[in-house]
Amino acid sequence: MKQNKLRNDCAMRPVISNLSHNPGADIIRYARNKPDVMALGQGQGSSATPDFICQAAQRAMDEGMTFYDAVLGRDELRDEISSYYQRIYGLDLPMERLFVTGSGTTAMHLALTALLDKGDEVVAVTPIWKNLLGAIEMAQANTIQTPLDNIDGNWSLDLDKLFDSCTDNTRAILITTPSNPTGWMMSHDEMRAVLEFTRKRGIWIIADEVYTRIVFDGVHAPSFLEVADDDDNLFVVNSFSKNWAMTGWRLGWLVGPRSTEDAIRDIVLYNNMGVPTFNQFGAIEALRHGEDFLKDQIGLWRANRDMVRDRFKDNERISINYPPATFYNFFRVQGQHDCMQLAKNLIDQAGIGLAPGCAFGKAGGGHMRLCFAIDKEPMIEALDRLESYVGR
Numbered sequence: 025m026k027q028n029k030l031r032n033d034c035a036m037r038p039v040i041s042n043l044s045h046n047p048g049a050d051i052i053r054y055a056r057n058k059p060d061v062m063a064l065g066q067g068q069g070s071s072a073t074p075d076f077i078c079q080a081a082q083r084a085m086d087e088g089m090t091f092y093d094a095v096l097g098r099d100e101l102r103d104e105i106s107s108y109y110q111r112i113y114g115l116d117l118p119m120e121r122l123f124v125t126g127s128g129t130t131a132m133h134l135a136l137t138a139l140l141d142k143g144d145e146v147v148a149v150t151p152i153w154k155n156l157l158g159a160i161e162m163a164q165a166n167t168i169q170t171p172l173d174n175i176d177g178n179w180s181l182d183l184d185k186l187f188d189s190c191t192d193n194t195r196a197i198l199i200t201t202p203s204n205p206t207g208w209m210m211s212h213d214e215m216r217a218v219l220e221f222t223r224k225r226g227i228w229i230i231a232d233e234v235y236t237r238i239v240f241d242g243v244h245a246p247s248f249l250e251v252a253d254d255d256d257n258l259f260v261v262n263s264f265s266k267n268w269a270m271t272g273w274r275l276g277w278l279v280g281p282r283s284t285e286d287a288i289r290d291i292v293l294y295n296n297m298g299v300p301t302f303n304q305f306g307a308i309e310a311l312r313h314g315e316d317f318l319k320d321q322i323g324l325w326r327a328n329r330d331m332v333r334d335r336f337k338d339n340e341r342i343s344i345n346y347p348p349a350t351f352y353n354f355f356r357v358q359g360q361h362d363c364m365q366l367a368k369n370l371i372d373q374a375g376i377g378l379a380p381g382c383a384f385g386k387a388g389g390g391h392m393r394l395c396f397a398i399d400k401e402p403m404i405e406a407l408d409r410l411e412s413y414v415g416r
């Protein structure tokens with residue numbers, strides 16, 4: 025009788041056991057339990073979710089909204105997202121194109137799961153948030169990194185370089201705009217050019233627009249949804265996390281062509297059957313009444329962005345950038361190219377935990393990312409500590 029090949033029962037699938045390691049997570053672990061370290065390495069503000077959002081979820085719980093709900097989100101929320109796009113972007117997106125997800129990260133996984141076969145390629149504009157690269161790895165696809173160009177902290181994309189990176193195996197182009205960690209934003213003209221290219225080649229665009237509202241001029245960043253047709257091969261990822269201080273709620277949404285609704289519903293059904301019912305009532309309130317909160321947050325973050333610039337613009341030991349969007353500064357310290365070592369030094373010698381640039385793909389190497397979404401006083405303290413390390 026043929027014997028089954030012996031398997032080590034503890035072994036994970038190779039795709040999981042071979043996941044590339046995550047330098048950002050390493051640094052967070054390194055800083056954990058060290059006394060008096062300011063944690064500015066993670067991408068979230070220091071404000072808690074506003075009361076009016078929490079109360080809506082609490083009311084829903086009190087009223088017994090504790091049962092399974094519609095797999096792609098309750099109609100009331102999908103409809104509210106549609107109204108939000110109408111109000112903020114002047115766009116007409118029917119709720120059949122709007123899928124509520126258990127976070128922006130989940131929205132990305134859904135898009136990738138729907139599109140990718142083993143061995144497909146995703147061309148990703150980098151530097152990019154490491155978790156997105158991890159999600160591609162988990163989908164057993166290959167990533168081709170196309171780096172932004174960087175001249176003195178001003179990041180830009182060479183479209184020819186992006187298009188030249190695409191091969192016959194390319195299934196999707198992944199663009200985060202505005203970009204975590206650089207703050208770079210793609211223009212409408214660049215988006216049109218990418219759309220034209222992908223239409224010709226039958227490639228999908230996956231746009232991560234999680235930071236689309238965190239801009240320091242205007243109300244929102246350019247969105248692919250403004251230039252695309254309804255049935256273009258386009259998925260747009262969005263989230264409640266950053267705009268309304270809801271990182272712990274794990275709520276986001278995915279926009280896709282109408283034709284993808286059934287596929288996405290199936291994937292969610294076999295995954296976790298949708299998002300928590302009562303949380304959705306908080307999300308509805310955030311969309312309906314969250315503009316003042318967001319405006320206040322952006323006011324604080326703008327002041328912090330400017331504070332970083334004012335502190336370091338004449339300091340030759342550090343090259344900071346001046347991002348038009350997001351709440352990150354992505355900088356270099358002169359003469360320090362090993363960002364893992366630098367991250368550890370900053371923890372041990374200056375008491376600040378920042379994200380190492382190599383966590384954002386090859387193009388991020390040598391940089392550090394500072395999240396400035398904190399209150400004014402701790403911001404001043406953090407800059408004092410950074411300055412004490414780099415020198416004046």
Ligand SMILES: Cc1ncc(COP(=O)(O)O)c(C=O)c1O
Pocket residue numbers: 067127128129130153200204232234262263264265271275276
């Ligand atoms: C570019 C980008 N996309 C997605 C996310 C995750 O958002 P969520 O909290 O909704 O999963 C982040 C979080 O830092 C991010 O930077």
